[in-house]
Amino acid sequence: MDPTTFHTLGPKQQSKLGRSIITGSLILIKPKPELHKLYSTKGDSNLKLLVTSRPTREIRHGLQPLEVPGSSFIHLRDDNEEEVGKISREIDIFIEARVRDIGNKLELTEIERNLLQEKLVSAQNRTYLWVSLTLNLVESDINLSLTTNGRTIAKITSGLPETVDEAYERILATSRDHETARLLLHIVVGAARPLTLEEMNLALQLGPENNHKSYRSIFIKPTERIRNDIRDLCGLFVIVVESKIYLIHQTAKEFLILQDNGSPEHNTRQAFKWKNSLRPKDSHQLLFDISFRHLFFEEFESDPLLERQDASEYVDRHILLDYSAKYWTTHLRKSEIDLDQATTNAILKLCDTTSKSCLTWFRVFWASTNTDFPGNFTTLMLASYFGFTTAVKSLLESDNNIDANAKDDKYRRSALSWAAGNGFDAIVTQLVKRFRWKGVRVPFKRRSNVNSRDIYKRTPLVYAVWNRHILVVKILLKAGARVDLADDIGGTPLSYAICSGHEDVAEELLKKSSEAGSxxxxxxxxxxxxxxxxxxxxxxxxxxxxxxxxxxxxxxxxxxxxxxxxxxxxxxxxxxxxxxxxxxxxxxxxxxxxxxxxxxxxxxxxxxxxxxxxxxxxxxxxxxxxxxxxxxxxxxxxxxxx
The missing domain is CATH 1.25.40.20 (Ankyrin repeat-containing domain)
Incomplete structure (x- = not known):
């Protein structure tokens, strides 16, 4: 639970939540700087709150106990000597237990167990994560299992990784296929949600230099074989939980990625090949390519998702469709690639709303918005909704018969309304300016109606104000958008701007009207x-x-x-x-x-x-x-x- 969310609960809701929790249960609070609001909340409560976090400055300040009558707080911190000592002793107990397990499994003698344990306990700045990674490396060392003796253990333990980063590097160095491992890690790091084993199997087969056009050409592996393949590729760097693939720890992601404009860190002890080796933009481009190619599969045209068909049932029958449909546009934007004309044309083909495959992926995507599907969505609306600037420009310049003021059947919103609501200022600019066809201005062709009203009588300006898209607001106002058009409930762009508290937006609208209220x-x-x-x-x-x-x-x-x-x-x-x-x-x-x-x-x-x-x-x-x-x-x- 977010601490801000808990703070906004009224006294009755907090009381009811407390009564509904079995005695001894806990609520886990995600760490955020707003934690001080929990402490400043007065009143009795049956809740026990367990707060875990990294020791950042803001969170440390939020965790400082305040004077709250009737409240009690127990703080366990690892930034003072007493707590560090306690944690170190707990880690030593953990080491002892793990060494005992490994010793039993490999039939180590008491001397060999003691040697291994002493080496681990003597390490400085040891953490649970480091111990887990290091012991997994020791346990999987083939030399230990084939020729186990004191000398072997001494040799293995003499080269133990000193840091978590070194442990990560050594894990990935054992990969049997570095190229495929890198591909898999790009996917895991960049994915908007964890992929399942079946989804990963398909995604890897849709990687670079693959041109599959149908599920028929995909090799469907048994899930246990996929699991074993992933273990061979990345070892313990990734884990599988309930058939979903995760990195072993948040620090694993920090180890891999190279932030924009950053340069790999240099280590004086050894050269890292995997650390800072993945650029987020490259991960997003790979995932865009995979999802994009997938949505062109023949099955989505020959056996499409129909209007009255259950989207979830259809998705279950088509591996990876849920991911590709929902996130291909996200990865395209985050990849920040420059779209050439060939890619733009391919996007327009995928967004051709007269095709069955387009309506299939769009229905799957729209199901995630939990709103009714908008019929009669045009290609221009689709490109405007997702922010495909080059595609919109290409449509407006190449099709002299395009109707920029067409509206969908459900919400009666135009392409301009969708673009304004989602904050795509470049597209809004394209839609409100005079039309050109093949570079020639067309005087008789109408541009988008800047005051077009939807089923709720809301104009594009209302949606721009709602979502605080200040650049879009300025463009619409310059194009003649009215600030006084009331919707079904009596709200105008100006009144929404005033009551939203966004002074920058309200200031722009007040320039167009002297009328204002409290x-x-x-x-x-x-x-x-x-x-x-x-x-x-x-x-x-x-x-x-x-x-x-x-x-x-x-x-x-x-x-x-x-x-x-x-x-x-x-x-x-x-x-x-x-x-x-x-x-x-x-x-x-x-x-x-x-x-x-x-x-x-x-x-x-x-x-x-x-x-x-x-x-x-x-x-x-x-x-x-x-x-x-x-x-x-x-x-x-x-x-x-x-």
């Missing part, structure tokens, strides 16, 4: 309107960026959760509850959210509120208990839900 009053009004209309995106934006409190009252003394409940907006109610809204608050007529949901027959919201701890015995001014409404709800639940 940030607080605008935010409250918009939140209530969005809650009543069920606009989850706007609610989330106002809560997270606008910093509007979820329990702000309107002029009728209602809160957003009451407005959302009364109108049956389950998604908004869930969002408000997650953000700490008080579910027991009462409106002008003294009813709670549960009473509203019960009387209106919103069974799903009732269930959500009850799961969130709503008081089923609550009464309002006329003395009626919500229990009678719950009885009615039992009937609703039986008849309306499976």
């Amino acid at each position: 940030k607080d009053s605008i935010g409250v009004e918009l939140l209530h309107s969005a809650a009543a209309k069920g606009d989850e995106d706007a609610v989330k934006l106002l809560l997270e960026i606008g910093k509007v409190h979820p329990d702000e009252l309107n002029k009728f003394r209602d809160t957003p959760i009451l407005r959302a409940t009364e109108n049956g907006r389950e998604g908004v109610v869930r969002l408000l509850v997650q953000n700490g809204a008080d579910i027991e608050t009462r409106g002008e007529n003294d009813r709670t959210a549960l009473l509203y949901a019960a009387t209106k027959g919103h069974s799903k919201i009732v269930r959500l509120l009850l799961q969130s701890g709503a008081d089923i015995e609550a009464r309002y001014e006329y003395g009626e208990a919500s229990l009678k409404f719950a009885v009615e709800l039992n009937r609703l639940l039986r008849t309306r839900e499976p």
Whole structure:
């Protein structure tokens, strides 16, 4: 759990979380500088928090105990002599246990075990990681297993790695195929998520100088064979957990990668061949090439993912598709390669929305956004959405019949709207300027409508403001974007800019309008309107960026959760509850959210509120208990839900 997330939980949510945890259980907190917020939180809690971190300055300051009545803290730090001594003794116990295990496995004598243990214990600055790596190297040394004696052990232990980096170097030096090992490590280091054994098998076969065009030409290996091959390639440098491939430790990644504009570190003791040997850009280019070639497989055109077909079931039948579809564009951007015309044309082919293969990978990608798929997405929209500047430029210059103002069927958003929302200023510039066809200005051809409105009546400027894309905001304003066009809930680009608290964005819009209001009053009004209309995106934006409190009252003394409940907006109610809204608050007529949901027959919201701890015995001014409404709800639940 993120410490900031815990801090934002309301007292009731913290209390409920505490009651739900079995005595003795712990919550593991990810280390961040905001840890001081945990200590400054007052009040009783049943929670036990285990915080682990590296000893960075910000985190050390955050872990300094503050005066919090009724709280107790136990600090275990490794930056003072007493704690260092304790940790060293614990490591010695670990060494003793591991040497005993190795001794039993290799049938070492007591003298041989003592020799090995003494050598390890005498090492300076030893850590658990170093001991683990070193003993694994010792255990796998073929000389130890073939001719075990005191002299052999003495020889082996005389050359033990002194640092973790030396241990890493020695592990990779034993690889049976350095070229393939380097390819695999590029993939593991650069991947957006861990690949499975089956995915890695396919990815390696799609590496450089391979031209597979179908699953039929891929050699499908048994998973255990893939696991063994990986062990032969990289030894203990990578591990397999639940069929997914990981580096053995975070420091392994730090050992391998060479940061941009960096140069490999030089070691006076020995020359490293693997340290700082992988450039992130090269890793991303490799993964882009693999994913890109994969998405051209024949099966995605001959047996595509259809509109009403289950995407997850289709993905399960097509190895690596989940990864390729979701991340090929990410790797393209991070590789920072200059796109020539041939690559641009290939991207346009992959983004041709009239092809079945394009719709297949795009449906898989869109499933990860957890929103409804937008039909009638054009190639220009697709290229604009993902930020393919050269592809957009090529489309606009080569196709005189292109409709830059076309909209998708679901959200009614244009290519300009998608590009503005995702912050691609170069594409926005292309779309709002005068059209040229083969280098000649076309006066009768319309450029993109800068004030085009979607299904929620939002313009491209609204999405640029929401996501704080200041360059896009400036381009749109210069092109004539209006700051006063209201959407369905009454929000304008200007009002969103003001209540977001982003002064740089608001300043640009205020140059176009002298009308402004209070940030607080605008935010409250918009939140209530969005809650009543069920606009989850706007609610989330106002809560997270606008910093509007979820329990702000309107002029009728209602809160957003009451407005959302009364109108049956389950998604908004869930969002408000997650953000700490008080579910027991009462409106002008003294009813709670549960009473509203019960009387209106919103069974799903009732269930959500009850799961969130709503008081089923609550009464309002006329003395009626919500229990009678719950009885009615039992009937609703039986008849309306499976």
